[in-house]
Amino acid sequence: MSGQGLEQLVKMVNQISANMHGATDQQAADKVATHLQKFWARSMKEQILAYADDGGEDLTPISRQAVERLREVRAAG
Amino acid sequence: MLNYYDPRKDAFSRDLGTPARLSEKQIALTIDGLEITVPEGTSVMRAAALAGITIPKLCATDNLEAFGSCRLCAVEIEGRRGYPASCTTPVAEGMDVTTQNGKLAKLRRNIMELYISDHPLDCLTCPANGDCELQDMAGAVGLREVRYGFEGANHLDAETDDSNPYFSFDPSKCIVCSRCVRACEEVQGTFALTIDGRGFDSKVAAGQDEDFMDSECVSCGACVQACPTSTLMEKSVIDQGVPEHSVVTTCAYCGVGCSFKAEMKGDQLVRMVPYKGGDANHGHSCVKGRFAFGYATHKDRIKTPMIRDSINEPWREVSWEEAIQFSARRLKEIQARHGRESIGGITSSRCTNEETYLVQKLIRAGFGNNNTDTCARVCHSPTGFGLKTTLGESAGTQTFDSVMKADTILVIGANPTDAHPVFGSQIRRRLRQGATLIVADPRRIDLLKTPHGGRGLHLALKPGTNVALINALAHVVVSEGLEDKAFIESRCDTAPYQAWRDFILEERNSPEALEAETGVPAAQVREAARAYATAGNGAIYYGLGVTEHSQGSTMVMGIANLAMATGNIGREGVGVNPLRGQNNVQGSCDMGSFPHELPGYQHVADPAVRERFEAVWKVKIDDEPGLRIPNMFDSAIAGTFKALYVQGEDIAQSDPNTQHVQDALTSLDCLIVQDIFLNETAKYAHVLLPGSTFLEKDGTFTNAERRINRVRKVMPPVAGKEDWEVTQDLANALGYPMNYSHPSEIMDEIALLTPTFTGVSYAKLEELGSIQWPCNEAHPDGTPTMHEADFPIGKGQFAVTEYVATEERTTRRFPLLLTTGRILSQYNVGAQTRRTANSQWHEEDMLEIHPSDAEVRGIQDGDWLGVSSRVGHTVLRCRISDRMLPGVVYTTFHHPGSGANVITTDSSDWATNCPEYKVTAVQVEKVSQPSQWQQNFQDFDRRQKDYLENAGPDATADEPAPMGK
Ligand code: SF4
């Protein structure tokens, strides 16, 4: 996906992170990861994972944690 | 003894004279020697009618309270003096009534004689000939002579008022029975009509004795339906004559889902009359459903399938076979080249459940991916998410009738009198009985102007601050000890409740702390919270003003929190009720239109669910969600998404940030549009498949109260196929077999696979009239009120609703907030209503601006205004209005050329990507010419219309078309 599409995905994760709350950051990140796993298309998840691999500099801290968690969830299948 | 117990059979085919009474207490009486038992409070007239005895009447009709003015219904009652009017006399135990004897006959003849002496005797040429109660009554009472001539004073040459496009008012035929006046008050709640003058001079007047069009009349037609003569008469009946047969069907406009009798002459639709047996509307309707059906036979209807290789060339008319083969070939080529996930489809919130089900099935089974979405994405997707998370089911909790038991009605971000008019009338009825009204909306909506028995409060919040307001309301409830502890304890999960309670009690959620953010004075918030929490029954109704925000889903959860905290769930008179925009938004969501959910809100990642579908569909289903509409657009621009099948939706006009949508659509290699008109999206299409209107097909719609209603075919489809047949053909051409011969078979499959629909069938619908899902073993006749004993997820889940301000903020460059809405006479993108006389009420979209904002800009009413946001610029005409707060401007989006969505941005709800239509920062200034976008729009529009007009038979029919745009 081009820059614009990716930018949109980053914006979306960050917005989800801003709206999901948990007692700890890890809890919040877990919720975000579950949300992504449940609602995002396969291609979108793959792109955001790839983006995180490349440094993912525009992800907020919770988003970054969430994407890592998403990676684990997907690896666990 | 006759027992009155089956309202269904009898009550809807005849006029029983006065409304039903619901008392438990039964009264026994004798009428003309027949014994009958009826509920206490029933009139003698109605009791007689139920016993099969017809008493002559003129001023009474069973959807209006009796008035007792014509005296034609006089009867004799044993032991009472004189001849009481049977319509205004309630039954009493042991009463003995005589409805026919010599004296009564003479009395009635005399009354009729007086009426007729002031009535033109042109029955043979009167449009109501054969459908006139005055005529019927003259016959019934045996009127044979009229002793008073026409020489005396009369009203025979009173002038006809033809101003309304749909009905005319010919006062020379008026018998001043005041049914119309009462219909306008009691049924519609508009109070547009009065009886002017007294005695002989009395006459019906609209508004301040104006033309109907100039009065406050909203053209609902209730008065026309109530009128016993041809005084108020549909113009279509004047033109075409009285209809000869009728079919009961469901309105295809809004989420109220009114039932209608489509009254026909052959296959010509003469008029639509709201059906008394309709459980959503009880015989009422609005201007759209009753009158705006002319679009179905409009000359712009697409009548032949068409194809083209690029959007820069004229259309070629082809056979159905050719168009379907062309589409299938393109789709297969694209998938071969760009992968299985490179194509998708969009289901319609206007088509039937069966059609929607079939489109998502085609995508999941035929395309082999989950790239399905629906236009509910842009309106109520947060409702699905928010209600499912908190209450466990993605739907409203009540029937419409439940509002008649509500003590406080809280309306948030909805404008029922315009967007859901029949329900708006019902709310007004309840308000006249004294219920309290709270409106939370940036704009002062008409409901607040209702003649009112109780209190009305307006919380005029700033656009985008909904969550702050709902938190403040909940803070008051908790901090002032207004919670329903027993409900919370027994029905809600403890840990989430505690977390929510701790959060909401924080000082930053108090109305005082949030006053600056929301703009609503803390005292008003406190008053509203108390009124809602302590009313007894508090009911919440909300609309797109809740969902179309960056925190739409959070707000829906906030609403559910508030209802749970106050115990306003699980019985009549309370509840959480989304008011759905289009007719089948509920249905399209139920039918699995969303990329992550199979029909019945069953997640695609659940192996057990997939297994059941796979067994019936005989194909493997992808276990990952597909793309949503905005993601489809982004991927199209990025070049990974190449083809789209769109049934009955106009994404080019209805979706935000039009420029972005246009870029996406022009990036597609194959766009297949199925619609009744060349809509905005179709202008970018390669295949145009003619759609059918609701009059041309069988199926079901599901309204905002989860009510499944039958849609029945009254005329053949103009292009020969119902929409579901086209989808089926496409599936077969793609090599995925579908062989339904009637929509009822599709419903049987839905019932088989959807746990909330297991009891639904066309036979059951025939028997019950309509069904509110869940309808299954536990609820064989459906479920009027949800969550009575427990929630589908067991315990209710409170959710912490942190307020996160939208990024769409006013700045020096864009100092005003634009919010959008709809009006009564137009529907959604307006493709249908703009092609009817409804346009006489709304010729263009206007920009409403507060007088103080107008003044500083030197703007006058009617000026052309340039409206710019960070994504686009358009031009609209100005209307100065103080319905909004200063700093807020407002427009509708019914006309494509006004480009309201050119300025709305792609900001969206965090959970569902429902666009944030309700908040856009803009600047407004006076201009002298249309915007660049509008000029381009006009050019493109003209070119595409030419392509359509010059469409000819396909010259190159057999050559395989090369790929390209
Ligand atoms: S059409 Fe409706 S609003 Fe207009 S006068 Fe008749 S009842 Fe009233």
Ligand code: SF4
């Ligand atoms: S217009 Fe019709 S309904 Fe109204 S008073 Fe006259 S006859 Fe009755």
Ligand code: SF4
């Ligand atoms: S548009 Fe809505 S309120 Fe009006 S008739 Fe149709 S369903 Fe009823």
Ligand code: FES
């Ligand atoms: S019908 Fe009873 S008084 Fe007119």
